[in-house]
Amino acid sequence: MFEKTFYATHPEMMDGASQQDLRDRYLVSGLFRDREIVLTYSHGERFIIGGAVPGTGVLDLPRHSEPPSAAGHPLLERRELSVVNIGRGTGEVIVDGTAVTLDRYDALYVPMGTQDVRFSGEGARFYLLSVPAHAAFPLRRVTLDDAATMHRGSLETANARTIHQLILPHTVQSASLCLGLTRLEPGSVWNTMPPHIHERRSEIYLYFDLEDDGRVFHFMGQPEDLRHIVMGDEDVVISPPWSVHMGSGTRNYSFVWAMAGENLDYEDMDVLDVCQLR
Template sequence: MHKTNLRRAIDPRHAKTMSSAELRAEFMIEDLFKDDEVNLTYTQYDRMIVGGAKPKSGPLAIDAVDQTGTPSWLDRREAVLVNLGTGGTVEAGGETYSLGRCDMLYLGMGTGAVTLSGEDAYFYIISAPAHRAIPAQLVTIDDARQVPLGSRDTCNERVIYQFIHPEGIESCQIVMGMTKLAPGSIWNTMPAHVHERRSEAYIYIDLPEDQNVVHLMGEPDETRHMIVRNEQAVLSPRGRYTAALARLLIPLSGRWRATIWPSPIWIWSRWKTSNEPLFTAGKPRICDRREHRHRSGNRD
């Protein structure tokens, strides 16, 4: 079974007036993993897709997604799949990939239909628009680049596992990795920061049933918070009003983080003359969004 929900963009002034329930409805994704279902959320924040799939009783396929406006969901998009269970298999682009726990698989534009299987596997899914095809690549948790940060004295000792990033696996827009806290550390992000240039999505994993995360968001001088439970995802759009300033974990042993960096096609806008090419020397030009939509015949 395949389900896709739509999340529309929220104005910063509107976000300030929201109740806790309204914030959760707009910025949290609570039920990602249901047996024998693919659950996708198509957001208007950089048109990022956040989803989950759990092929408990048999294979699950992802192909046509209406919101992308293309025959197959990756015709003009890229995706990263993370196995949060064990013994997972992904069939894509005529190849079969085996994913252990916390392994990531990058799939490039034009991959086509994707089939997921594994009785004890369940997959976290991130997808974003792409401007060129990049070969698929699997990176295991053991192969990820590890960057130690923080200090026990400030309760934020942690290791960042970099999977999809500029110095590792190539992508068009997605940067993705995992942050794992050391025992006794409770702050995921310190010092606080804002997100003016990118949208992000977070999923918190390995939380005991009786423990939660306090996820802070909002303007630096007027924050809001949401209580997040195990395997729930949070959207953090571009702009300071939804910046994830800090996350207080009570405690947390692992966190997946997916970042959408700005695409020159979408983020920067300017008009260009009719004889300028959309792509030059294999690199995307900065152009107006409406122009690209017209040229591609694609509303994604």
């Protein structure tokens, strides 16, 4: 069921790692394939990271096939799920018989205990993130108009951006999943500056709205020993709790950020001085 499994890593595992090692450990690519659901599994917060591209057909969220103890059980038996439509076409998600329409940039929170999830919509591209949950909260569609919005940075520092908080306590209830969308203004390339770390949760970035020849240089590692991964359109990167996460692109772009852990407070982060980085 899972195309790849990513294991939790120690910061010392960055020492001496080749660029290919970094890509193998933290980069998730190839999620969005026509008429397929592609799922990967990360031991960091036990994230399931996936993509669904229904095309002219209908795709069903699979049931567990592994491990044997879970085989046949609904994938969301003890999990919550977020769905974000990053495609340019409208899509529909049917959750236990309830149909929800998602336009571009819309998100959907799907509660623990859901039995069946189906995806349709030519031109829709659904980004999927799921984590374990301890309670079921209401099904909820969230648009950019519903989200709490923050404007950060400036063109002078090349990081003017709008942050849309889609799944956070003041917008949508969840057990541990936090999610949002950030869009950079033309002329800006840095997605967060100054950078930060949050030891109490992992974070996942999906970079998109890039041209075919566009790239993002995603920086990670501990502040005193940074490394980078070169990423293309619709690539995903896993950021462990001990790692800085920030990126700079060849032009402006968008990214979906998702966090899970023991704290739902968006502001729970250790902000770093740029002079600390090396």
